[in-house]
Amino acid sequence: MQLLQATLILIVWSALVHFDPVMKKAFGDIPKIRGKILLNEEMAKHTSLKVGGPADVFAVAEDPRDVCTLVRWATTQSLPLLVIGAGTNLLVSEKGIRGLVIKLGSGFRNIHILSPANSDGAPGQTVTRHHQVIAGAAVQMPELVKAATDAGLSGLEGLAGIPGSVGGAVCMNAGTQFGEIKDILVSVRAVGPEGELIEVPAEELGLGYRSSEVSKKGLTILEATLALRLGDP
Ligand SMILES: Cc1cc2nc3c(=O)[nH]c(=O)nc-3n(C[C@H](O)[C@H](O)[C@H](O)COP(=O)(O)OP(=O)(O)OC[C@H]3O[C@@H](n4cnc5c(N)ncnc54)[C@H](O)[C@@H]3O)c2cc1C
Known part of the structure; x- marks a missing residue:
């Protein structure tokens, strides 16, 4: 009762x-x-x-x-x-x-690992094969590092041990002395200040030392596309 x-x-x-x-x-x-x-x-x-x-x-x-x-x-x-x-x-x-x-x-907690896309290389040049990893903004960074490691992908090692989400990591350009998210970020899918869905290349996010222009631009990051290499993580 x-x-x-x-x-x-x-x-x-x-x-x-x-x-x-x-x-x-x-x-x-x-x-x-x-x-x-x-x-x-x-x-x-x-x-x-x-x-x-x-x-x-x-x-x-x-x-x-x-x-x-x-x-x-x-x-x-x-x-x-x-x-x-x-x-x-x-x-x-x-x-x-x-x-x-x-x-x-x-x-917003999905991780998709896409097949490698050949980057264009001139004849005789080495062609780099990158795997694109698309991570929802609410994915926790340790989860993402583990998923990449399990898939044999290299590039996120410098971010191992950093707590927080993918969205927060992009906004803060999270990193350590061994690397930061800027090194591997291709673009983000976001909602702009007027409520519109947009794709923003990493170069336009103003990523600096533990900072970005994400908040200043009024962006809500929904997912991030990263370029990782097959390698020894
Ligand atoms: C014990 C400890 C160790 C740490 N070590 C490190 C380290 O080694 N290196 C390092 O760089 N940082 C470190 N940090 C700081 C922190 O973990 C990072 O800055 C992390 O990236 C923040 O992510 P978050 O999801 O917690 O973001 P929050 O703290 O929730 O937010 C941080 C900023 O990101 C913005 N933001 C969050 N999500 C989004 C989104 N989806 N769209 C738009 N904006 C968003 C928020 O508005 C806010 O401005 C550490 C923190 C702790 C507590």
């Missing part, structure tokens, strides 16, 4: 949180997405330091359309937008985050 009561209280409470009229007034009609939308979600649950107050609106996107919808909504409502990965490089204050936070869900 007590368990039933507790369950009912929890259901009523979560319904109130989801349909809080004050929040609805503040943010207009919150869009429907395939993923989920939470109000006043504690950021401490999403940062590796386990600190950070509530985000006004916290969305877990499950497909590119979700991201487009959310970005367009933030733009039309003039809401500040923050995209997060695994939260290993985030320090969020106890006051939390005003506006919309987007986190990419399990729909």
